[in-house]
Amino acid sequence: GEQVEQRPPHLSVREGDSAIIICTYTDSATAYFSWYKQEAGAGLQLLMSVLSNVDRKEEQGLTVLLNKKDKRLSLNLTAAHPGDSAVYFCAVSASNDSGYNKLTFGKGTVLLVSP
Amino acid sequence: GGIITQTPKFLIGQEGQKLTLKCQQNFNHDTMYWYRQDSGKGLRLIYYSITENDLQKGDLSEGYDASREKKSSFSLTVTSAQKNEMAVFLCASSGLGGREQYFGPGTRLTVL
Numbered sequence: 001g002e003q004v005e006q007r008p009p010h011l012s013v014r015e016g017d018s019a020i021i022i023c024t025y026t027d028s029a030t031a032y033f034s035w036y037k038q039e040a041g042a043g044l045q046l047l048m049s050v051l052s053n054v055d056r057k058e059e060q061g062l063t064v065l066l067n068k069k070d071k072r073l074s075l076n077l078t079a080a081h082p083g084d085s086a087v088y089f090c091a092v093s094a095s096n097d098s099g100y101n102k103l104t105f106g107k108g109t110v111l112l113v114s115p
Numbered sequence: 116g117g118i119i120t121q122t123p124k125f126l127i128g129q130e131g132q133k134l135t136l137k138c139q140q141n142f143n144h145d146t147m148y149w150y151r152q153d154s155g156k157g158l159r160l161i162y163y164s165i166t167e168n169d170l171q172k173g174d175l176s177e178g179y180d181a182s183r184e185k186k187s188s189f190s191l192t193v194t195s196a197q198k199n200e201m202a203v204f205l206c207a208s209s210g211l212g213g214r215e216q217y218f219g220p221g222t223r224l225t226v227l
Contacts, residue, residue: 032214043205043218089157093214101213107157
């Protein structure tokens with residue numbers, strides 16, 4: 001089955017710096033890629049998602065890059081601020097036989113942005 | 116918009132006890148999920164229900180039962196709580212297809 005590796009597990013940056021989180025996956029049939037943010041004591045919140053025909057998507061200070069050749073997905077917070085401190089998860093999916101798209105999650109990156 | 120409500124927020128049980136976690140959503144979503152979140156291990160799927168009256172096992176279903184009482188609610192039962200089960204249990208829902216999932220705030224389980 002699909003395997004997802006996420007790195008780094010912990011990331012500490014200063015306010016205004018960029019923060020980059022990377023996920024690699026194994027299944028070449030993977031069709032959908034997403035990033036979630038989890039703040040302390042809360043559930044996961046969908047940040048951005050892309051389909052496999054998209055290489056780059058930018059939205060509100062976030063950039064998602066997809067390299068299908070290397071099976072690599074990245075999230076770049078271009079100018080991080082303390083409110084971005086949270087745990088970030090990548091999630092990928094491909095359809096199973098029933099057409100349902102099971103999500104496989106990375107293990108998460110704890111991001112700390114200091115003033 | 117909608118919301119997912121999980122009850123209780125904190126659940127403390129005794130080893131061997133049967134414990135039930137509840138989830139309600141008002142998105143009118145067809146599909147609902149239960150995940151277990153352990154520190155450093157990401158999310159693992161326990162059970163999911165594609166539509167009302169459907170029930171599917173995930174990767175971690177042993178030791179758990181689930182029930183989709185109606186479209187808006189999905190319950191998870193820990194059949195015999197074990198001390199190594201202390202974790203956060205997250206409920207989620209989505210439209211058919213399951214790509215964009217919306218999560219509840221979680222139930223934190225502690226087993227004494």
